[in-house]
Amino acid sequence: MISIQVDDFDVGTEYTALTEKDVSAGAVVIFVGKVRELSVQKKIHGLVIEHYPGMTEKSLRAIAEQAQQRWALQSWRIIHRVGSLQLGDKIVLVGASSRHREDAFAAAEFMMDFLKNSAPFWKKELTDEGEIWVEAATKDVAAVERW
């Protein structure tokens, strides 16, 4: 299931949702991405995340479908927040459950790598020096190529 939302989410609640009534999953992997201080030189007041409604959902669904085709997942979950966030806030959750850990680990990392590269979100830092759009990192482009 995919959620794109302004509100915060609770990791414990999502763990329960991933594993509820499922006695065959031996592994649950949950990744949480947080807002961190990107530059020590600028004082960051917060972050604003913009997205492309319509495409965001479609893009995340396509990523999850690819993960399900490649690995044997019992369940999966993607949550991405948009709007105004503060340093330390949770931004994204990617979860996967499988019978054995290899599938859950690989699927969660795959989904994050592809989300970073293709899901239409854009971050803007609010700093003392004004509003600055975050630039895409080259390491993220390299990350998808290894899959």
Next chain:
Amino acid sequence: MIKILFFAALREQLGCAEVELVHTKAKTLADVRNQVLDLHPEWREYLANEKLLAAVNHILVRLDHVVNEGDEVAFFPPVTGG
């Protein structure tokens, strides 16, 4: 009619979130972009940026992608989610 959306830093550079091409002979996304630049030559510096990504009907595509009447096109900077 083809709707063209701009997002994030690109939208701010152009000072515009959306344009519509009412009568278009555009066949590919490159044609659409050129037609937009005909209407707004002052946008060339930003819209001709090779690093920009593009989507047609919510799918990432390249500039040679065929565009049809009624399509929704979007141009935007490399994404930074997650």
